[in-house]
Structures are given as C-alpha cells and as structure tokens.
Amino acid sequence: MKTIYIFGLSLLSISLFAQKKAEKEYRISVDLVPESAVLFIKSAYASPEKVKWYYEETSGKKSYEAKITHKEKSHSIEFDTSGRLEDIEMKIEWDQIPINIKKNIEEYLIANYQKYEIQRMQMQLSGNEEIVRKSMLEENYSYPGIIRYEIEYSGKKQNSHELWEGVFNESGRFIEKREVELLPTQNLNY
Amino acid sequence: MRLLLISILSVLIFPVYAQNNYGGLFPAPGISYSLNENWQLIGKIESMHTLYSIEEDEIIWNYEHYRTDFQGFISRKINPFWKAALGYQLRITDPENEHRALQQLSYVQRFSRFRLGHRFRADQTFSSIDAPEYRGRYRLASQIPIKGISLNNREPYLAISDEALFSLQSGSTGFENRLVIAIGYYFENNNKMEVGIDYRTDKFFTEDFRQRTWLKIGYSINL
Numbered sequence: 001m002k003t004i005y006i007f008g009l010s011l012l013s014i015s016l017f018a019q020k021k022a023e024k025e026y027r028i029s030v031d032l033v034p035e036s037a038v039l040f041i042k043s044a045y046a047s048p049e050k051v052k053w054y055y056e057e058t059s060g061k062k063s064y065e066a067k068i069t070h071k072e073k074s075h076s077i078e079f080d081t082s083g084r085l086e087d088i089e090m091k092i093e094w095d096q097i098p099i100n101i102k103k104n105i106e107e108y109l110i111a112n113y114q115k116y117e118i119q120r121m122q123m124q125l126s127g128n129e130e131i132v133r134k135s136m137l138e139e140n141y142s143y144p145g146i147i148r149y150e151i152e153y154s155g156k157k158q159n160s161h162e163l164w165e166g167v168f169n170e171s172g173r174f175i176e177k178r179e180v181e182l183l184p185t186q187n188l189n190y
Numbered sequence: 191m192r193l194l195l196i197s198i199l200s201v202l203i204f205p206v207y208a209q210n211n212y213g214g215l216f217p218a219p220g221i222s223y224s225l226n227e228n229w230q231l232i233g234k235i236e237s238m239h240t241l242y243s244i245e246e247d248e249i250i251w252n253y254e255h256y257r258t259d260f261q262g263f264i265s266r267k268i269n270p271f272w273k274a275a276l277g278y279q280l281r282i283t284d285p286e287n288e289h290r291a292l293q294q295l296s297y298v299q300r301f302s303r304f305r306l307g308h309r310f311r312a313d314q315t316f317s318s319i320d321a322p323e324y325r326g327r328y329r330l331a332s333q334i335p336i337k338g339i340s341l342n343n344r345e346p347y348l349a350i351s352d353e354a355l356f357s358l359q360s361g362s363t364g365f366e367n368r369l370v371i372a373i374g375y376y377f378e379n380n381n382k383m384e385v386g387i388d389y390r391t392d393k394f395f396t397e398d399f400r401q402r403t404w405l406k407i408g409y410s411i412n413l
C-alpha cells in the first residue's frame with residue numbers, strides 16, 4: 001500500500017539553484033508512517049488524542065509530518081523518510097519572541113530590504129532527539145542550540161518584491177533563506 | 191461536495207421560473223506571459239453562445255452567438271500579494287462592436303486551507319450607438335482544495351466567486367451580480383482548467399429582471 005501511495009505521488013520540477021520553496025502535502029494513514037516517528041509523538045506529547053499524518057514534498061525533499069494541536073497551539077513535527085526527527089514547528093506571534101531576538105531579526109531585515117512585512121512566524125526545535133523530547137515534555141526551550149525561528153516575510157529591494165522564508169538562530173541571527181513560490185493567481189485576478 | 195451539487199442544481203433549475211432569462215456555453219481561454227519578475231501580459235477571450243431562452247415558462251432551444259470579448263492586460267506586481275493592471279477589451283456583438291478600458295487592483299489573501307482573491311475594477315465602455323457606460327466592480331473569489339489541505343499542482347479545487355457591478359449610463363444606475371461555482375484543476379506546468387456555472391443577474395426589482403446562466407469552461411496557460 002505504501003508503495004502504491006508513494007508511486008502515485010508526483011515530483012515538482014523545482015530548480016534547486018533558484019532556492020524556491022514549493023510545498024505539497026498528502027494526508028496518509030498512520031500505518032504508512034515509520035514506527036519510530038509514531039513512537040516519538042507518543043513519548044514527546046504524552047499520547048495526544050488526535051494526530052494527523054501527512055507525506056510531504058518540499059522542493060523535492062520528502063518527509064513525514066504529524067500535525068497536532070498542543071495546549072491550543074498548532075505543532076508540525078517533521079521526520080525524514082526513515083522516521084528520524086527533523087524538527088518541530090510551532091506557530092507563534094511576533095509579540096511572543098523575546099525583545100533582544102526580535103531586535104536582531106529586525107536588524108537583518110532593515111539591512112537587507114528597503115521595505116519588509118512579516119507574514120507568518122514559527123519557532124522550530126531541532127537537533128538531538130532526546131533533548132528535543134525532553135524540551136517538549138518540560139516545556140523548556142532553553143536547551144542550547146535547539147531553537148530556530150522561521151519567519152515568512154515579503155521583502156522589497158530596488159527591482160523586486162518577493163516572499164521569503166528566512167531561518168534565524170536562537171539569538172535571532174540570520175542563517176539562511178529561500179523564496180516562497182506561490183501558485184499563479186491568474187484565475188483570482190482575471 | 192453535497193453543498194456544491196445543491197448549489198449547481200439550484201442555479202440550473204431556478205431559471206425555469208423566471209421571465210427574462212437565457213444562457214448557454216461560455217468558453218474562456220486565457221494566456222499570461224511574464225515579461226520579468228514584476229510585469230506580466232495577459233490575454234483572454236470570453237465567448238458567449240446562447241443555447242436556450244425561456245419564454246412564458248417554456249424552454250426554447252436555439253443557438254446564437256451572443257458576444258465575444260477579446261481582452262488584453264498589462265499587470266505590474268506591487269508586492270507578492272497585490273497587483274495593478276490596465277486593460278483594453280474589444281467586444282464583438284450585434285448591432286455594434288464595443289470598446290472598453292479597464293483598470294484594476296487585485297489582492298490575494300492566503301489562509302492555511304484556501305486562498306481568497308479580492309479584485310477592485312473600474313471600466314468604461316464606448317460604442318457608436320450608446321452613451322458611454324461607467325462601472326465600478328468588486329469580486330471576491332476563493333480557491334478551496336478538494337484533495338489534501340493545500341492547493342497543489344495536479345489536484346482539483348473548488349472555485350467560488352461573486353462579483354457586484356455598479357453601473358452608470360446617461361444618468362441611470364444599474365446593478366448586476368455574477369456568481370460562479372466551478373471545479374478547477376492545476377496541471378503540473380501551472381496551467382489551470384475550470385468548469386462550472388456562471389450565473390448572472392441584473393435589472394433587479396423590475397419586470398425585466400434578467401438571469402443568464404452559462405456553462406463556463408476556462409483554461410489558463412502561464413508562459
């Protein structure tokens with residue numbers, strides 16, 4: 001069954017050089033998910049009631065993703081195809097980011113764009129699986145090196161105004177970015 | 191899905207009880223070409239062909255070319271979500287062809303499960319036999335994935351839109367509403383197809399209350 005599902009999924013033709021982000025998600029049954037991923041969710045979230053599983057392709061990279069609501073926050077937990085934890089993403093608001101971290105993120109955006117607007121934010125936990133699990137159970141995200149901030153923003157430069165997904169470290173220092181590819185809007189505009 | 195079927199059936203059945211109504215086929219192919227990151231050219235043909243009319247509660251089947259519009263736009267991206275466009279339309283119709291200038295601002299709003307398109311448009315229509323007509327329009331359009339949680343290539347979606355049009359001609363005002371319910375599909379190369387019902391109503395609260403129901407078949411190519 002797993003083979004049929006994977007066979008049925010199509011690849012997007014993405015130019016890696018363009019570093020554009022294009023995401024596809026398919027809902028799948030838990031039976032198709034590697035056991036280690038299912039066990040991680042049970043242990044890190046103390047057996048949550050409702051877990052939705054997805055098979056995801058982001059710019060050609062394949063992964064499994066669990067989506068749950070934990071303490072009224074949306075969490076996305078991503079695993080590689082062998083079931084190893086890649087990261088946990090939690091939606092947050094700009095106001096929830098500590099001031100000194102916000103200041104560093106803003107410094108990067110001001111230095112690199114004439115104008116910018118933050119669209120969405122996520123806090124990302126990654127690194128050692130045991131530390132991430134512990135961090136989730138204790139709700140303590142201060143373990144060194146596990147936090148990153150993923151910020152989606154529109155940034156205007158002299159001749160372009162694009163949508164980006166930037167990754168910032170635990171201090172709010174820029175790590176990397178990629179352009180977010182939107183589906184054409186012709187049918188919505190004409 | 192049940193709601194969609196009920197909506198389409200209601201639109202198809204309702205015209206039977208009205209006085210001034212007709213409809214038919216409405217092919218609408220479009221093409222867009224990106225000149226660079228910010229500028230885009232858009233061409234579109236909207237061709238309406240009457241297949242039926244209803245007179246005294248009786249359906250009369252009769253083919254007639256109703257009108258064909260050739261539209262051209264040049265669009266400038268303001269930011270990833272807002273675009274401004276200027277356009278011209280030539281309408282082939284009887285008894286005289288019409289010329290129309292169009293100006294629009296459009297905005298796309300993204301949500302986790304769907305997206306909404308807001309379109310603010312003004313147009314001015316000129317012909318040799320009628321006084322100029324000026325219109326202000328607003329359209330709200332949505333694209334909702336039928337499969338999965340996000341809009342993706344090679345997947346179907348539900349397209350619903352409604353547009354309100356306010357017109358002014360020789361001191362008289364008018365109002366028209368256009369509701370479209372369609373099933374769409376994004377192909378791998380970002381081309382799109384939409385098939386659905388385009389239901390137009392105007393001349394409200396008069397004896398001439400008009401309903402036009404079209405089977406709209408749209409295909410958009412992005413170059």
